[in-house]
Amino acid sequence: PARVEHFHALKEILEERTMKNTSEHWLGEFEKVNVPSGPINDMAHVxxxxxxxxxxxxxxxxxxxxxxxxxxGVPVKFSDTPAEVKEPAPLLGQHTEEVLTSFLGLGAEEFEALKKDGVV
Structure with missing residues (x-):
């Protein structure tokens, strides 16, 4: 508890001083004295x-x-089995016919019946 006893006072002092220069300036200063640090990037920087x-x-x-x-993109990188994003997310129902006919074995007539009945 003693480590954070004066947290709010210290935070106020640090905020006042750090706002006087850029993040790049402070990162350079910290690096000079071997203080581990790094930027907190906003999405534009990321x-x-x-x-x-x-x-x-x-x-x-x-x-x-x-x-x-x-x-x-794909977060996990494997050298023997690389993966990549090739296209955007599908539209709602974009692959319904392909999934039902190719993967589940429905015939064209069965699929058309589902469409006619409003199931798909």
Whole structure:
């Protein structure tokens, strides 16, 4: 408890002083005296960060309704089985026919009957 006894007073002092310079300035000062630190990025910085871009953690896609957009890439990277985002999220019902006929084995007539009955 003694470690945080004067937290609010210290916070006020630190905020007052740190607001006088940029984050880049303070990160440089901390680095000079070996204080571990790093920036807290807003989303604008995250989507343009060189490491994020190099690892394809944010990717560009074109959605048929929303248009051009940035979305999260595949977070886990495997050298033998790489994965990637190839297209945006599907529209509601976009793959219904494919799933029901190709994967579940419904015939064309069965699928059309479901459509006619308003099931799909």
């Amino acid at each position: 989507v343009h960060d060189p490491q994020v871009l190099a690892r394809k953690m944010i990717v560009d896609v074109v959605h048929p309704v929303a248009g051009a957009m940035k979305i999260p």
